[in-house]
Amino acid sequence: MLSTAAGAAVSIGFPAIVRAQGLTTVRVGLALEDDATPVLYGVQSGLFKKAGLDVQVQSVPSGAAGAAAVAGGALDIGKSSMISLVSAHVHGLPFSLIAASGVYTSEAPIAALLVPKTSPIKTGADFAGKTISAASLQDLAAVATEAWIDMHGGSASSLRVLELPSSAVAAALEQGTIDGATVVDPALAEALDGGKMNVLGHSFSAIADRFLIAAFFCTNDYIAKNGDTIRRFNAALHDAVVYTNAHHGETLPLIAAWSKIPPATLARMTRSTSGAVLDPAEIQPLIAAAAKYKVIAKTYPAQELIAKL
Numbered sequence: 001m002l003s004t005a006a007g008a009a010v011s012i013g014f015p016a017i018v019r020a021q022g023l024t025t026v027r028v029g030l031a032l033e034d035d036a037t038p039v040l041y042g043v044q045s046g047l048f049k050k051a052g053l054d055v056q057v058q059s060v061p062s063g064a065a066g067a068a069a070v071a072g073g074a075l076d077i078g079k080s081s082m083i084s085l086v087s088a089h090v091h092g093l094p095f096s097l098i099a100a101s102g103v104y105t106s107e108a109p110i111a112a113l114l115v116p117k118t119s120p121i122k123t124g125a126d127f128a129g130k131t132i133s134a135a136s137l138q139d140l141a142a143v144a145t146e147a148w149i150d151m152h153g154g155s156a157s158s159l160r161v162l163e164l165p166s167s168a169v170a171a172a173l174e175q176g177t178i179d180g181a182t183v184v185d186p187a188l189a190e191a192l193d194g195g196k197m198n199v200l201g202h203s204f205s206a207i208a209d210r211f212l213i214a215a216f217f218c219t220n221d222y223i224a225k226n227g228d229t230i231r232r233f234n235a236a237l238h239d240a241v242v243y244t245n246a247h248h249g250e251t252l253p254l255i256a257a258w259s260k261i262p263p264a265t266l267a268r269m270t271r272s273t274s275g276a277v278l279d280p281a282e283i284q285p286l287i288a289a290a291a292k293y294k295v296i297a298k299t300y301p302a303q304e305l306i307a308k309l
Helices: 002-012 034-045 063-071 082-090 140-151 166-175 187-193 220-225 227-246 248-259 263-268 284-292
Strands: 024-030 053-059 078-081 095-100 102-105 111-116 131-134 160-163 180-184 197-201 210-212 214-219
Touching: 024 034, 024 063, 024 078, 024 227, 034 053, 034 078, 034 227, 034 248, 053 227, 063 078, 063 082, 063 095, 063 214, 078 082, 082 095, 082 140, 082 214, 082 284, 095 220, 095 227, 111 140, 111 166, 111 187, 131 140, 140 180, 140 284, 166 180, 166 187, 180 187, 187 197, 187 263, 210 284, 214 220, 220 227, 227 248, 248 263
Parallel strands: 024 053, 131 160, 131 180
Antiparallel strands: 078 214, 095 214, 102 210, 111 180, 111 197
């Protein structure tokens, strides 16, 4: 079964020559990340087909690229980080959430605040005037690092933030270009391999012990015209999430083939947990943190983000 799953994942991103007859086509954009697993499994296992859907998965380089494709009509459903979607709502972009994707839990942390093993930094207070990094000045890693430092005796306002891709963080820490950074799997597993880094804390937990970090979304126009299709997509996705959350080992070849993350790295890292339901209570802590750290001007009710289906 595992070899079949892996083979399916290799071909999932390519257009099918012959479309399934009598099925509703749904084009879904996914980045090459672990939390794509439920959708890939839903396609490979036939769960979407049983729901009357021909789900066509297309790879996108980022959530932002997926959002542009959804807005332009090239995709029906996108998946993006929640912090981007929280900000998009404030700026009036016509998107609504239809389903949960990745969920952070303190029991299975997928991110950590790293410092070099030789670093004297032990607490948040030790970060006074120090430099951290994030892929973007307003991304989840930056917000989480600032929240952790504030929670542990420091002041985020004293930090300097350097924009770096996750692939460059370990080298920057070793070279002393930065003093600390929140790193997310698989980059976290790879950064820890060399034995030169210490985990100072699980910074995402400074936002909440459990919160939604990514979600599926559509344009409001698509939702208004395709409510039944979305409900069927959600029902099949729910069943896929229940299975994949409980079978990380069995789905490893599937996501390895899709994401290009080496299987050995996937086996070492903490695998992504997906949300089975879209719960406003799992979104509100992130909205509050985004407002506190100036990603958005002010907080708002999480329910505003969620489609009425």
